[in-house]
Amino acid sequence: MLMRLSGLVFGLGVLCPVLVLAAEHAKTPTFVNPKDAGPDYTVQGEYVGKLDTGYGEDAWGAQIVALGNSRFTLVGYEGGLPGDGWKRGERKEIGEGKRTGDVTRFDGDGWTGELKGNTLRIIGPDGKDVGTLKKVHRASPTLGATPPHGAIVLFDGSSARAFRGGKIVMENLLAADCTSRRAFGDQMLHLEFRTPFKPLARGQARGNSGVYLQSRYEVQVLDSFGLDGKNNECGGIYKIVAPRVNMCFPPLTWQTYDIDFTAARYENGKKVKNARITVRHNGVVIIDDVELPHATPGRIEEGPRDAPLFLQGHGNPVVYRNIWVVAR
Numbered sequence: 001m002l003m004r005l006s007g008l009v010f011g012l013g014v015l016c017p018v019l020v021l022a023a024e025h026a027k028t029p030t031f032v033n034p035k036d037a038g039p040d041y042t043v044q045g046e047y048v049g050k051l052d053t054g055y056g057e058d059a060w061g062a063q064i065v066a067l068g069n070s071r072f073t074l075v076g077y078e079g080g081l082p083g084d085g086w087k088r089g090e091r092k093e094i095g096e097g098k099r100t101g102d103v104t105r106f107d108g109d110g111w112t113g114e115l116k117g118n119t120l121r122i123i124g125p126d127g128k129d130v131g132t133l134k135k136v137h138r139a140s141p142t143l144g145a146t147p148p149h150g151a152i153v154l155f156d157g158s159s160a161r162a163f164r165g166g167k168i169v170m171e172n173l174l175a176a177d178c179t180s181r182r183a184f185g186d187q188m189l190h191l192e193f194r195t196p197f198k199p200l201a202r203g204q205a206r207g208n209s210g211v212y213l214q215s216r217y218e219v220q221v222l223d224s225f226g227l228d229g230k231n232n233e234c235g236g237i238y239k240i241v242a243p244r245v246n247m248c249f250p251p252l253t254w255q256t257y258d259i260d261f262t263a264a265r266y267e268n269g270k271k272v273k274n275a276r277i278t279v280r281h282n283g284v285v286i287i288d289d290v291e292l293p294h295a296t297p298g299r300i301e302e303g304p305r306d307a308p309l310f311l312q313g314h315g316n317p318v319v320y321r322n323i324w325v326v327a328r
Helices: 018-027 039-043
Strands: 045-052 057-068 071-078 091-100 103-108 111-116 119-123 129-136 152-155 173-175 178-184 187-194 209-213 217-221 255-262 265-267 270-273 275-281 284-292 307-312 319-327
Touching: 039 057, 039 091, 045 119, 057 129, 071 103, 091 111, 152 178, 187 209, 209 255, 217 255, 217 275, 307 319
Parallel strands: none
Antiparallel strands: 045 057, 045 129, 057 071, 071 091, 091 103, 103 111, 111 119, 119 129, 152 319, 173 319, 178 307, 187 255, 187 319, 209 217, 209 307, 255 275, 265 270, 275 284
């Protein structure tokens, strides 16, 4: 009835070489403010409602992903949006869409979607209306979370002095590519991040950064909106574990990570217990008490000493705010 979304749309399976990424950045338009992002950005987003696809009326969610040049992909989720009713596995696509004027039309395997304003109308193979979905703007329940008593505030918008290489941009946001001056072991970390809107970019060029616990274990930051949810996509631990649900919001939307981390244990210089991690992305547990058998390549090696938080740069204008740690 509906076609599954192919991961080849974005080509996220393999990391791009540095030279290819540099060329991509040079030619790809990058937006850091929704007001400047153009009409494609207003189409992109999340939609919810009820559809009758022939088995009675059921809740559905949809994510429309901008591909640049007025082109889009529409992904449907039976039961509701990821983290709000959808069960992993029932993820489908109604073809590729094209915006003409104020109407965006999607066609695939006899099914049609027509978006006008904030209403997405779905039409079945017989030409009858199946139902409509309305645009929604979700926000993480931990957005703006207040640091608890005893928390170590690393960034509150007033100064970047807690980070080596720290730089404040857009008046009160922290640019990526910096390392905390303070080292940490066991911890609970809260931070908020925002990826840019790069509609023509693909794969690891699409708003790439990373949160490195102890500068060793990376939780990916990437514009992975509408994708499968792999270990090299947003919320994944690279080459170790994929998020059990892709909770990525659209680019230029503020998102949250709340991470519980237990450091590896050493005796006489030998590791006797692996590190463990639980990740909540936009308030939803996407990685639940997972063992980390090794560090992420590219930073410091595993070891018994506490180590700082590293926010990876990767050449994209990813920004952070409200960063605090509760050391345990």
